[in-house]
Amino acid sequence: MGIGVVIVCVAGGFLYLGGWFSPNALTPARFVDAFERADGVYSGFRRNHAKGVGVSGYFESNGEGARLSKAVVFRPGRVAVIGRFSFGGGDPNVADAPNSVRGLGLLFWLPDGEEWRTAMVNLPVFPFQTPQAFYDNLVASQPDPKTGKPDPEKMAAFAASHPATVRALSIIRSHAPSSGFDNTAFNSLNAFLFIDAAGKSIPVRWTLAPVQPFAADSAAATAQTDKNYMFDTLIASILQHPLQWHLIITIGQTGDRPNDATLAWPDGREQVDVGTLTLDHIESEETSPARDINFDPLVLPSGMAPSDDPLLSARSAIYSQSFTRRAGEAKTPIAISAAEVRK
């Protein structure tokens, strides 16, 4: 009898740790369920940023980053990179649109066998402070089955209770979107810590600033009937000449709140150009290894660490959940097919 009670207590303790007694707590599985309810399930595709194309090239470090972080990637020299351009959302056949979120995932192969992975977007700030806010927005913006559109009342209620999101969206709207993938900046969004050789850590954000000149999205291009127009332009331009971005590290100061990705850091923060990313090869996800890579933003080399931003651990957990679900599924045809890349 007594033994039974002890056994039940031990088993119960494990179930408690596994969240079995908190059916409403936000978990990676419930978060990915919300993505699936919002956009549907497309076998073999990422649950968010489903539509994409693989790229590769190299990063040439100029050595300037070595004083900020002991990470091997900042020693002078060249490292190989693979990456993936994408559009936000779970629909792999979505039409390209200038106001959709553009993503760039990168994996830097470091010479000592370490890796640096980062998943960036073209937004200047992130619209949500916490994983819960992101989730609540996914739920609030789910299409109403009657109208096929999000319920405006739920959207308004979400905005009213999330002033940080409203502020972030006004920052996002003040930045005119560029015409393509090649001439947009990509941002780390979250803050990270850089740790130097002496063990000192500083909060940083990073930006890939395009060498290709900015061009505003023209209404004519948007109105084209080619729903892959932005990917097609990217493919054509990479086939003509390599595309380049400067990797700019912005150093945060006291009061810059590394744990809040909705806030822009003030102008005038020290910025260090640490090197140039060159992407000179593009291929469909049908053949690119990037399809089967999880661009988990917390795969970091020694010398980089997560900040206390709660989004970071959640991103890592949710990307992993999405990766695990799609890994075991049959892979279905891709919008940006090998034929699309060759044409």
Added chain:
Amino acid sequence: MASQQTQFTVLMRILHWLLAAMVLTMLGIGVAMVASLGDYHRLVSIHRPLGIAILILVVIRFVNRQFSTLPPFPATMSSQERFVAHASEVLLYALLFVLPLVGWGMLSAARYPILLYGPLHLPPILPHSVMLYAFLRRTHTALAYVLFLAFIAHFGAILFHTLVVRDGLFSRMAPWRVRTR
């Protein structure tokens, strides 16, 4: 004299209790991390090196066991009970060896770096294949539940022998020294 040995050797007992603490921690971390958003990264960062440490220790423990004299089972245990006890030991050894290998293998198949600490990492042991990853990922969870059930059975059997049969089975592995009666 060997015939009077009633306890496992000091080294065997140290390895047993060290592994017991590590495996229980590991099971708790494993079940918590898959349900966690905020602590996920911290927990995974412990899970990987702890799993590799368990793999190393279980190999050391297995090799050491081959060169050690084991204390006899108490006379209260029937031959069937001895068979079950022995089979459960084989199962526990096998799980503690296979589970970390499946974990290492699944990270390899997913092309994740197998980070231990700082820049220290292990090489992949399987080719990049997400289908293989998906299979090994499910296998890892299934084997972890089997390990948890095997632990519960092991723990329950010891409690039963110690508190009900009172045959001193526990004293064979007790962390303290038990004098021969």
